[in-house]
Amino acid sequence: MIVETEAYLPHDAASHAFRGETQRNRVMFRRGGYLYVYFTYGMHHCANVVTGKAGAGEAVLIRAAEPVEGIEIMIKNRHTSGQMGRSTRPRMHSRQPFAAPERNLTNGPARLCEAFGLTRKQDGEDLTGKNIFIGKGKKIHRSSLGRSTRIGIRLGKKKRWRFFLKGNPWVSRKPHG
DNA sequence: GGAACGATTGAT
DNA sequence: TCAATCGTTCCT
Numbered sequence: 522m523i524v525e526t527e528a529y530l531p532h533d534a535a536s537h538a539f540r541g542e543t544q545r546n547r548v549m550f551r552r553g554g555y556l557y558v559y560f561t562y563g564m565h566h567c568a569n570v571v572t573g574k575a576g577a578g579e580a581v582l583i584r585a586a587e588p589v590e591g592i593e594i595m596i597k598n599r600h601t602s603g604q605m606g607r608s609t610r611p612r613m614h615s616r617q618p619f620a621a622p623e624r625n626l627t628n629g630p631a632r633l634c635e636a637f638g639l640t641r642k643q644d645g646e647d648l649t650g651k652n653i654f655i656g657k658g659k660k661i662h663r664s665s666l667g668r669s670t671r672i673g674i675r676l677g678k679k680k681r682w683r684f685f686l687k688g689n690p691w692v693s694r695k696p697h698g
Numbered sequence: 699g700g701a702a703c704g705a706t707t708g709a710t
Numbered sequence: 711t712c713a714a715t716c717g718t719t720c721c722t
Contacts, residue, residue, distance in 0.1 A: 559717095561705075562714080631707065673704085674705055675703095
């Protein structure tokens with residue numbers, strides 16, 4: 522269940538599409554309904570849903586999700602692909618209580634991709650098909666929808682285009698602005 | 699060809 | 711707060 526997203530709109534300086542179409546971001550310029558996955562920091566992937574009309578260059582970053590099914594697979598994916606560090610594993614000699622193991626599975630855009638096994642191989646996947654898709658959600662009350670500035674960007678800091686489910690434990694971090 | 703950087707994460 | 715790590719972009 523998706524619990525946190527960020528919008529990247531046309532003419533948005535923070536967007537990969539801002540400087541026009543390139544080989545990396547070409548999927549962003551298709552019509553809405555495709556998956557855009559990019560590779561960053563030399564080790565992470567992030568997944569987006571393309572949302573605009575053809576040529577617009579618009580997408581929504583999926584920043585976090587609450588695991589509903591397939592948790593064992595997610596744990597396996599997180600442990601077998603590269604970046605999984607010691608800190609997320611239970612530590613024998615730690616006196617600190619550690620979070621439930623599924624808590625760090627999908628509470629961030631790169632962790633989510635690792636858990637779901639999304640890489641550049643899935644870039645351009647048709648989300649209206651049967652392989653990868655987003656199911657119908659449940660209705661939420663307006664009051665449980667949070668909004669803030671986006672995270673980790675240099676430009677476009679003032680745009681409050683991050684949306685999340687208030688109080689959900691898988692939201693990647695506290696709202697900033 | 700080469701430098702600079704990044705929609706992050708995990709360790710210190 | 712800082713390093714990891716490499717594809718992409720942009721400049722020469």
